[in-house]
Amino acid sequence: MDPLLLGALVAAVTIMVLFSGVSVALGLLIVSGGFLIAFDGMRSLELMPEILFGKLDNFALLSIPMFIIMGAAIASTRAGADLYEALERWLTRVPGGLVVSNLGACALFSAMSGSSPATCAAIGKMGIPEMRKRGYPDAVAAGSIAAGGTLGILIPPSVTMIVYGIATETSIGRLFLAGVIPGMMLVGLFMAWSLYSTWRSGNASVLSAGSYTWRERFEILPRVLPFLLIILGVLYAMYGGIATPSETAAVGALLCLVIAVVIYKLWNPADLWVVLRDSTKESVMILFIIAAAGVFSYMLSSLFITQSIAEWIGTLDVNRWVLMGAINLFLLVAGFFLPPVAVILMAAPILLPIITTAGFDPIWFAVVLTINMEIGLISPPVGLNLYVINGIAPDISLRTILVGSLPYVACMVLAIVLLCLFPGLATWLPDAVMGPGR
């Protein structure tokens, strides 16, 4: 069979299997096993456990459970509420300070916790009622939190970026840095839209509100600083060349657990077990998908599918931006249905040779891909954030949340366009800190 035709068949079967309700990792193993038997014979199955084990045999993977523990420890505390309060107290003088501090809290908390639904829940629980009380439109209150929660997969430390780094063998340190400026740009775009749409709704008066004494401002700081210092410390250790991402993540995980226990008094063993259980659950889930995707990409290359697709695209002779547009569209649609980690792991081995042949920078592409995945997080049918917000603010209809999120999706698309026009937004910082290279 022609490898390209076979590739199309694999794609169709994979989609069918993954939509059937089977877990993503097992689905990938099933598809790989099936095609290996059909086209390479029974004996090819022998290698599957070895490839699966080999895929996990990588020190860089350690950073995934470590960052997840770090995030789970932070998410289990009142840190989200504290962060929100601190920003609000410090930003009241800024016009629209409330929505600005909400988005800021979302960006910081989602970066620390690495979990988009946890951010929506932690910040939204405080932020949404407060914004509505002060007269912000429902759509802005819900939409800004839904969008703000997605920032965590772009702003370091990001598990999504680690997975991309492992799948494509690019430097995780560079990837983290590449996400910083686009992340801040997205926060800025989100803030701009929130302020504009609040102003347009005729409630401009709500944009200036409340005031706090300096005493109130300072007394909240000790509660938020420890976690922020850990995150900064982790990033410093990585870029100061002191330790690898995995090593710093392990120290960060231990420190976050200690802080959660000491400062936030998480000393009930049952509560501590919940943190460990949830981190184990998420780590095992992601690592199993990584392992299964390793078997999947082995199947693709042993049937010559990966190579043929790259060759075929090479012969197409389309404009590289048309190619990039098509890839973005594909990723966007995939992101509507599948979790980011699964999309990255399945698409990266096929897309990377195409991307680099067309002259795109894989670090830059990671950022574009991640923003695509962020869009998936706030779009139906999977958009988990929408349902989380619906859960914490049941009297805002899902429709309003959805409509409220759409402008933020537009902001993300705009960010992708800006990244295409000015690739330096993603590549300048890694080059400046770690030296031009690759």
Add this chain to the structure above:
Amino acid sequence: MAVQSSAAVAPTGNNPFLRLVAAISTVAGWCSAGMIVAAVVITCQMIFIRFVLNGSTVWQTEAVVYLVIAATLIGLPYVQRLRGHVNVDLIPLALPKRARFALCVLTLSVSILIVGVMLYYGYDYWHFAWERGWRSDTVWGVRLWIPYLSIPVGFGLLLLQLVADLFAVLKGIDTPFGLEDA
């Protein structure tokens, strides 16, 4: 939608077989969490030795990698029990009750089959390493059958949990895909 709720656990309906499997999977989960914590502690110890005591480390990096692999594989049944392996249930949601039941039995059966394949060849691989006394080509030179053991153990336990899940659906103790009746 991709389901990843934290509250859902496979119901056992007081059935002794399901309760036994649930207990085994839970113990596997504790082991998995314990290994991840051990990896955290060992990594921190390694950093302490290297950067504070300026010493050199021999076994830590490798041990940590194998611990994370073992945590992943041995954690599989527990995460299956917690319904923690993300899935996309677009087709099941669109199906009527009977077809959904049939699809669930089919997907579970095929899952059991592929996990059985992994168990069979995983055991083979482990047995090879054990019989021939393979060692890793590092200074530590760990006997490789020890980390490889996690493959047959992990997939064996996952197989057991999947069989229990299939049994629960067939017996009507659990709903297909854990979805509420449409």
